[in-house]
Amino acid sequence: MMRCRKCGQRAVINMRHHRLALCEEHYLEWFIAQTQRAIEKYRMFRREHRILVAVSGGKDSLSLWDVLLQLGYEADGLYIGLGIDGGIGYSDVSLEKVRAFHERHPERTLHIVDMKETYGESIPDLARRTRRGRGKPCAVCGLVKRHIMNRVALEGGYFALATGHNLDDEAAVLFQNVLHWQTGYLARQAPVLEEGGGLARKVKPFCRFYEREVAAYALMRGIDYIYDECPYAVGAKTIYYKELLNQLELKSPGSKHQFYLQFLEARRRGLITFAGGQENVDLHPCERCGQPTTAPGLCAFCRLWEGQADGAAVQLL
Numbered sequence: 001m002m003r004c005r006k007c008g009q010r011a012v013i014n015m016r017h018h019r020l021a022l023c024e025e026h027y028l029e030w031f032i033a034q035t036q037r038a039i040e041k042y043r044m045f046r047r048e049h050r051i052l053v054a055v056s057g058g059k060d061s062l063s064l065w066d067v068l069l070q071l072g073y074e075a076d077g078l079y080i081g082l083g084i085d086g087g088i089g090y091s092d093v094s095l096e097k098v099r100a101f102h103e104r105h106p107e108r109t110l111h112i113v114d115m116k117e118t119y120g121e122s123i124p125d126l127a128r129r130t131r132r133g134r135g136k137p138c139a140v141c142g143l144v145k146r147h148i149m150n151r152v153a154l155e156g157g158y159f160a161l162a163t164g165h166n167l168d169d170e171a172a173v174l175f176q177n178v179l180h181w182q183t184g185y186l187a188r189q190a191p192v193l194e195e196g197g198g199l200a201r202k203v204k205p206f207c208r209f210y211e212r213e214v215a216a217y218a219l220m221r222g223i224d225y226i227y228d229e230c231p232y233a234v235g236a237k238t239i240y241y242k243e244l245l246n247q248l249e250l251k252s253p254g255s256k257h258q259f260y261l262q263f264l265e266a267r268r269r270g271l272i273t274f275a276g277g278q279e280n281v282d283l284h285p286c287e288r289c290g291q292p293t294t295a296p297g298l299c300a301f302c303r304l305w306e307g308q309a310d311g312a313a314v315q316l317l
């Protein structure tokens, strides 16, 4: 029997990469303390700041909201209704999970932005109608989510926007970016992106947790979440990269952690620099919504609605 390192009781989780086994009580304590350490280490935000947590209804973002509230942060939620069904009522079910969580914290605000109500079209509508979305709903979806998150964070006067990205997510994206040497993306992949130029500050407090650690936290805390992946994500490249990294992790525990954290560390020490990265890109405000864009005139989000009758509605937002 594996024993908890803190109290010697029966352990419920063994983290090989940390050489640490813990009982439920001490695991929850450890998880919350680790989150606080990440927030401090990367100088994400402080007690006096208001935080907006983007919640999808999945285990990561709901657990993040839960931990931030337990730590005493002023954290509100934002749910974006994408209108995805996929035969499993994906968006409806995820909204139910978010609402159920929020009912336990009525003192906090839950912002809900429904795409169809606000912009007249859902993700599947956009995927059908626009050239950009055809065959790749995930690309437009990413664009739309970033736009809405940014808008709500700025309009609500939040200090930072927090997302539930975990180590598995970050390592898979890093792997993809390295495989294609996408230096622009590599330059921007970080636990904290500073605010400025019309963009909200973005933070990822869970970026050092393995996915299974977050799942264990959600389970122990009795957080009900949507198990299904987005139906459009099935077969996505990042899922394949996650599998590859999991195989690597099986053979050598801790390699995912090292891959990501050594990247951050090397960059911090100036060993990796991206000349011609972020800073040199010529950004200016979109003529319609004001969010930064490299394109002349309208940003990619506003261009999605061009020529649409309800494009005018976007202008009013």
Ligand code: AMP
Binding pocket: 053, 054, 055, 056, 060, 061, 078, 079, 080, 081, 082, 145, 162, 163, 164, 165, 169
């Ligand atoms: P994903 O891109 O689906 O892996 O999600 C990454 C993070 O984005 C999640 O952990 C959430 O913080 C946020 N997110 C994803 N989908 C939504 C949504 N529909 N509404 C609000 N936040 C979301």
Ligand code: FES
Binding pocket: 082, 123, 137, 138, 139, 141, 142, 230, 231, 232, 233
């Ligand atoms: Fe956006 Fe799947 S969550 S396409």
Ligand code: ZN
Binding pocket: 004, 005, 006, 007, 008, 009, 022, 023, 024, 025, 026
């Ligand atoms: Zn214990």
Ligand code: ZN
Binding pocket: 286, 287, 288, 289, 290, 291, 298, 299, 300, 301, 302, 303
């Ligand atoms: Zn715009």
